[in-house]
Amino acid sequence: MWKVITRDKKFCTGFCLALIVAMILPVFIKKPFVMHILILVCIWMLLGMGWNIIGGYAGQISNGHALFYGIGAYTCGIGMYLFKISPWIMMWAGMVISALTAIILGGPLLRLKGHYFAVATMAAAECGRIIFLNLDFVGGATGIDFLNKDLPAWYTMQFTEKEPYYYIFLCFVVIVFLLTKVMDGSKLGYYLRAIKSNEDSAQSVGINTTKYKMLAYIFSAVIVSLAGSLYANYIQYIDPYILMPLNISMMICLVAVMGGIGTVVGPVVGAFVMTVISEWTRSTFASINGFDLFIYGVLVIVIVTYMPGGIVSIFNKKKAGCEKV
Amino acid sequence: MMFKKMEKHSAEWIPLLIGILLFVTVLQVAKAGGRVTEPSEERLSKEQQATEAEEVIIGVLLPMSGTQAKAGAEVLAAVEMFVDIINEESKIGIPLAEGRGLPNLNGKKIKIVYGDLKSADTALSEAERLITSEAAIGICGMFSSATTKTAAVSTEKYKAILISEGTSPSLTAKGYEYFFRIFPDDTMYVRDTYQFLENLNEMEDAGIRTVAFVSEDTEFGKNIEVIEREYAEEFGFDVVENITYSSNATNLISECLKIKKADPDVLMMSSYISDVILYMNTFKQIDYMPGMIIGQRGGFMASELFTALGADAEGLYSTSAWALDLNLPLVQELNELYKAEYSGGVDLIADVLKCAADVYVLSLAVNQAGSTDVDAIKSAMHNLKYPSDQLFISGKGFTFDEAGQNNEGVSLISQIQDGKYQTVYPKELKNIDAIYPVPGWE
Amino acid sequence: MSVILDVRHATKRFGGLMANEDITFQVQQGEVLGVVGPNGAGKTTLFNSLSNFHKLTSGEIFFEGKRINHLQPYQVAHLGIARTFQIPQAMGEMTVYENVLVAAMGKDKDEKRTEENTRLTVAMCGLAGLTDKMAKSLNVMQKKRLEIARAIAIKPKLLLLDETMAGLTGVERVEAVNLVRRIHQMGVTILMIEHVMEVVMNVSDRVMVLDSGKVLAVGTPEEIGDNDDVIQAYLGGKKM
C-alpha cells in the first residue's frame, strides 16, 4: 500500500503539504463558523469520494446516494437515541446495513444502463425518504434528536468544541482518500475504468463486470454512509428532509463532477469549492429572496460547462474532458 | 474530435474561473475569519465584543427562499417595524417606544442580522454564523419545531437566547437552558379546539360527533396528529379518518376522496399554505365540504389564504394566539402602522406578529437586564416586568417557567368571515358567532 | 494434433431470422482456421456464440473437452478464448498501455511481470510509439491492432480474430499478416474471420466457408479454391 502511494512523488508531496496545512489550520482559525465550514467540507469530501467510486470510476451514475447518507445517519441516530450505543460502533453497523442495501438494490439496478440507472436510484432514494418519514420508531417525520448530555463526549461523539469533530472527520477523509489512491492504481481501479470505458471489451478480456460493478457500488455506499454517520453526530438532530431530498443526491454528483470525476483528487477539490460557494452565497446574498441559490446555480453552470473535466483537469491536461460517461 | 475543441474552448475561460473561485474563497475567509489576526479579540469573550459594539445585535432566521419565502418577507417587515419603534422616536404606547434605543444601555440601538432558514441543517449553519461571527446575543425567527431543534444545538453551545414559536411540546421538554417561547404550544391549541367543539355542541347543540384528521408528513403535522388523537379520546369524539399525506405531493385527490367517503362533521388539518390551497380547490372539484374545516395555524394563518383562495376561504377556522379584533387599542395602532409603512396594505397576521413580538420581547429583556450578558438577559426574561395596560398580545403578559414557556399566553379560535379573521372563541374574546355548519359550494 | 474447439450443431435464431443453423466443426490444436463467407453469412454471430456474448438457441460448444456454452463471456476468456471485435471496441478513456495492461492483469498476480508482458505485447503489435495515447484518438488500423494486442495479452489458447484486415492498405495488411503469423508461432490456435481472400488463403491451414448461416465447405485453401459451390456462392462465379 505504501509503495503505491509513495511511488507517485508529485502526489506524495502534495498530499503531505495539504495534510500539514489541514492539521495546523484550526490553530489559526478562531472563528467557529469557519471551522463549521471546514467540517462541512470534510463531510462533502467523503460524500464526493464515495460517489466517485461508482459514478466516477465504474461510470454508473447514481442519483440516489442520499439513501445511503440517510441510512448511515439514522443508524447512528437510532443507536444513540434508543440504545445509547456509541456512534463509534454504530457507524460500522451503518456501513454494513448500507452495504446490504447496496447488494439488494444493485442486483436488479446495476443491470440498467445510463439514465435508467440514474432514474432508478433516484426512485430508490425517494422510497427511502418516504419510508423513513413514516417509520415511527425512527421518529418518522419528527426526526430524532439524540443530543445526550449524560454520557462522556468521547463516547457519544458529541463535543461542544469544533476541533475534535474536525480532526476526527479529517482522519476519516485521509483514510478514505488514501484508500481511493490505492484503488486508483490497483487492479480494481483499472477494471472499473475498463468497465466504464467499454463493458463489452472489459468482458472479452475476462473481467467479471457484474461483480466489479457491485463491488464499486458497495464501497461507495459504505463511504457515503460513513459520511452520514459523522454528519448526524455533528448536527445531533436528523430528519429525512435534511438527509434524503433529491437535491442532496444531485449535490453529491456535483461535488465529484466539479472537482473532476474519476480522479483521486477531484472530489476533494470539488467539495472545497462547492461548500465554500454555497455557504458564501448564502451568507452574502440571502437577504434577497432566492438570490443566493440563483448565484449558486449560475456558478455551477459556468464551472460545469467550461470545465467538463472538472477543476483538476486544468492541472493535468491529459485527463481534460476525457471523463465521458 | 470534440474533446480537442472543448479544451481549446475552455482554455480562455479557465483563468477567469480560477479568478472567481479564489475571489470567492478569499471573500469567505475575509468575511468570517477576517479579524482573527487581531490578538486582542482572541481574548475577548462574545459578551464583551457585543458591549463594545455600538448596537445590540439580534439574529433573525427567516425562510428567504422556497415556498415560505413570502411569509418570511412579512415577518421581516414586522420585525423592522418593532426595531424602528425601539430605535426611533415613536408614538406607539408600548415600552421602549419613546426615546431612541435602549435606555438602560445608554441608548444603544437594536441591530438585526438575518439568516436564511432553508432546512433544519441550514438553521444550524446560520445560527452558528449569526452567533459566532455576527456576535448576535440571541436568535429569533420563523422557526418550525424541527428547525428550532437544530438551532438550539448552537444556541445552547454558544450561550445565546433562543426565542422560537415552534409549537411542538417536545421543545420545552428537552431542558434547553436558553430557550423561550412566548405563545402557547400545540397541546393548548388542540385542547381548545376540542373545547370549542364541545361548546358548540352545548350552546347551539351542533351535534358534532365525528372528526377526521389530515396532517402533512412533517414534524409539524406529525406532532399535532398525535395530540389530536389523544384528545379525541379524552373528549369522546370518534375519529372516522386519519390521513397523513406527503408534503411534496403533486395532487391530493386520493386524500380528498377518502375524506369525502368518511364524511366527518369536523375536519382538523395541519398543512402549509400550498396544500391548503390544493385541498380547498380539490374539495371544490369533487363538490364536497365538511361541516367545519379547522386548521392548526400553518397554512391557515397566512395572508395568502385570502389572495389565493378569495371567497373560497370563507368559513375556514384556525386556531391562533392573537387576532386583530382583540379589544386592545394597541393592536389596531400597530396594524395601522404596519399596513401604512411596512407591508403595503397587508394586514398583520397572528403568526407574523408572533415572530416579530419575540424580537421585541428579547429587546425588552436586554433593556431590563441592562447588559448583553446572556445569563443576565436570561434571568431578566424570567422576571420580565411588563405594564399590563400596554399589552398588545392576548393573555396577561409574561411569566416564563423553568422550561422557558410563557404561561400567560392564551389560544383562541378565529373563523374567516367576510374576508378577515374573526375571533369566535373563547367567549371572553369572541366578537362574532361561529358559523356551523359552513355552507357547501353553491 | 488434438481438438481444441469442438462445435456441435450450433444454432442461433434472432426472432424469425436464422443466423446460424446447425453448424458443426472442429478446430485442431495449433492450426489457423479461416472463416469466410458473404456478408450476413453469420460469421460474427458465430463468433459471438463462441465467446458467449449471446447464448446459442441450441447446440453445444466444447473447449478442450469442456462444455462452455452456459458460461459468461469473462469465464470463457479465463478458459483461454480471446476475441477481437469487428468494430474495434477500444477502451477509449484509457491509454493504449492501460488497455493492454487491464487485459494482462487478469492472468498474472505479479505486477513487475504483468507490466513487462504488457510492454512486450504492445511492442509486438507495433504500438510501441503510442503507449500513452488515449485509445479513442487512434486511427482505424491502430485500433484494430490494439484489439489484437488486448486479445493476446490474456495469453489465450484460442484467438478469435474478426475481420482484422478489413479496410487496411496493402502495406498495413502485410504487417497485419506477419503479426498473425507471429502470434501463431507463439503456439496460439487462431480462428479468423476474413473477407480478404488472399489473406485467408495464404495464412490459414484450413478454411471454412459459411453461407446464409450454414457451413458450405471446409478444407485446405486449395480444396476451397476449386470447390465449385463455393465459387458459385461466394466468389460469384469468377475463378481466382
Next chain:
Amino acid sequence: MIIQCIFEGLIIGSILAMIAMGIALIWGVMNVLSFAQGEFLMLGMYIAFYLNQKLDWDPILSIPVTMAVMFGLGVVIYKVLISRALKGPVLSQRLITFALGMVLANGMLMLVSSEFRTIKEVMFTGTVNLDYLVVSKEKLVPLISSMTITALLFWFINKTRYGKAIRATAMEKDAAELVGIDSEKAYMIAFGISCGVAGAAGCILSYYYYITPTVGSGFLLFGVIAVALGGFGSIFGAFAGGILMGLIDVFAGVYFNTALKYVVVCVVFMLIVSFKPKGLFGK
C-alpha cells in the same frame, strides 16, 4: 368510486404525461436527462397567470401564446447553454439542466416573490354531479386540451418534415447528417418543442393549481420516472408512462395509503425496469 379514481388518475396522468413527453423528446434526441422541465412548467404557469391578470385571457386560450413563448425561450436556452453542454460528458449535461432549474426557479422567486397565486375566474367552472362520478369542468377542460396537445405532438413528430428530421437525428445522428438533415437545427427545434409542451402543461395546470416559483420540482421527479417507465426515446411510451403513474398515484392513495402512495409508484417503477431494463415500450 373506482370510476372517480380512474377519471382523476387520467387528469393527473395527462399532466405528468405532457412533462414526460417533453423530457422524453430531449432524452431521445440528444440523450440529455433534463431536470429543468419542472421549471419550464412553472414558467408556463406564470405566463398563463399574467396573461389572465393583464388581459384576462382564459388559461386555455393562452396555450398557443405560451407555447410560442416557451418555444422561443427553449431555442435561446439551447443556443446559449445546451449546445455547449452537449460537448461535455452526459453527467455534466444533466447537472447543467439541474442548475438551470435552480436558476429559473430562484430567478422567478426574485422577480415575483414566492407568493402563491391562483387564477380565480376561468371560463369553465362548477361540477356535474352524476351519482357515480363528480366531473368538475375545471378539470375536464384541461384534460381535453392536454389530450389535444398530445395528439398534436404525435402528429408533429410522425407526420411533419421537421418531426421526421428530429426522429431521424434521434436514431442515427451521422446518418441523418449524411442525408442532409441539419442535426443542430433538429436539436434546437426538439428542445424548443419540449419547452413548449411543458409550457402548455403549465397553462393547463394553472387552471386549477396554485402557482409559485418552486412548484415544478414535485412534478419533475415523477415526470422523469414516467419517461423511464415508458421507455427510452419513445414519445408514446412517455405518454403511457405518465398516464399509468397518474392512475397508480390515485389508486394507491385511495385503496392503500396516502402517505406511502409514492413509495408504491417508485416500487412499481423499479420492479418494471428490473424486468424490462429498457422500460415498457423501450426500443
